[in-house]
Amino acid sequence: MNRILKSRVFKTTVIAAAVMGVAGVAQARDQIRIVGSSTVYPFASYVTEEFGAVTSYPTPVIESTGSGGGIRLFCNGVGEGTPDISNASRRIKASELERCAENGVTDVTEVKIGSDGIVFAQSSSNEGMELTLEQLFLAVAAQVPVDGELVDNPYAKWSDIDASLPDREISVYGPPSTSGTRDAFEELVMEAASEELEAYGGEAYTEIRADGAYIDAGENDNLIVQRLTEDTDSFGIFGYSFLVENANSLVASNIEGVEPTPEAISAGDYPIARSLFFYVKNQHAEEVTPLYEYVDMFVSETMIGEGGYLTDIGLIPLPEAERELARERVAQRGTLQLADL
Numbered sequence: 001m002n003r004i005l006k007s008r009v010f011k012t013t014v015i016a017a018a019v020m021g022v023a024g025v026a027q028a029r030d031q032i033r034i035v036g037s038s039t040v041y042p043f044a045s046y047v048t049e050e051f052g053a054v055t056s057y058p059t060p061v062i063e064s065t066g067s068g069g070g071i072r073l074f075c076n077g078v079g080e081g082t083p084d085i086s087n088a089s090r091r092i093k094a095s096e097l098e099r100c101a102e103n104g105v106t107d108v109t110e111v112k113i114g115s116d117g118i119v120f121a122q123s124s125s126n127e128g129m130e131l132t133l134e135q136l137f138l139a140v141a142a143q144v145p146v147d148g149e150l151v152d153n154p155y156a157k158w159s160d161i162d163a164s165l166p167d168r169e170i171s172v173y174g175p176p177s178t179s180g181t182r183d184a185f186e187e188l189v190m191e192a193a194s195e196e197l198e199a200y201g202g203e204a205y206t207e208i209r210a211d212g213a214y215i216d217a218g219e220n221d222n223l224i225v226q227r228l229t230e231d232t233d234s235f236g237i238f239g240y241s242f243l244v245e246n247a248n249s250l251v252a253s254n255i256e257g258v259e260p261t262p263e264a265i266s267a268g269d270y271p272i273a274r275s276l277f278f279y280v281k282n283q284h285a286e287e288v289t290p291l292y293e294y295v296d297m298f299v300s301e302t303m304i305g306e307g308g309y310l311t312d313i314g315l316i317p318l319p320e321a322e323r324e325l326a327r328e329r330v331a332q333r334g335t336l337q338l339a340d341l
Contacts, residue, residue: 241314
């Protein structure tokens, strides 16, 4: 890969003022404005830098706001003060698409770009840890079953949950409630584990403890990584790509006996795997002239295919048929409908 391109991968292009402002009639411009997921941010940043380098258009402006925050900005309306694309580490919710429509955003194309695993990692100065979904749930849930009754989480150390686990305080840096990673963690870990525990009556339980054991670390996953190198007794929850970029300093836990690898995530064997998306506001295409050229570059085999540039920084490619479907949806400007969700 071109060395210069690699050096540009994580160049900061966040200019918040460019995606905020007073909504109004869209005006012609040649700079794309993107918001959304911190997990998708490294991949989108690579594409924006490449786009700025090889086309006559300026490098798109991109802001890491979290999936929920990005979709909220995206759905605020059509016009100069609203973004053109929103990245998401989860699928848009029906309620969010309804809000889009209420605000006049009625023509949205959904683009799936690849897969990702959520890792539970710590400093590589420690030995790797084997965890079940239930053990991970018991570490972070607000209420847990004790003697058949739900009580405020009493577990202070991992060894309190299971004597085979380390005699270390439970300290977990994780994403906030606006994050797609948090949504996916709640679904794939919290819901999956709680539905199997009799004390919850077969119902999903997703409330995270608020006694200091779980630390809301904000939308920037790089900050979680930095904290783990300083606070070596703690764990962090973030996307697989950040593990790839910090393989020398971090080690991930195996979940249900499965190591988070590209093969395990792609095959669905790793239990905390999810899909990554971005959403295109087609109503901006006439005014934002490079919009589809950027989207076409993003979904190209050069970027998201097997051996594509984005796989070098942690994207797990979709099967070939799904990649072709993504390009077909982009080519047809397919409009996402509520019935699709």
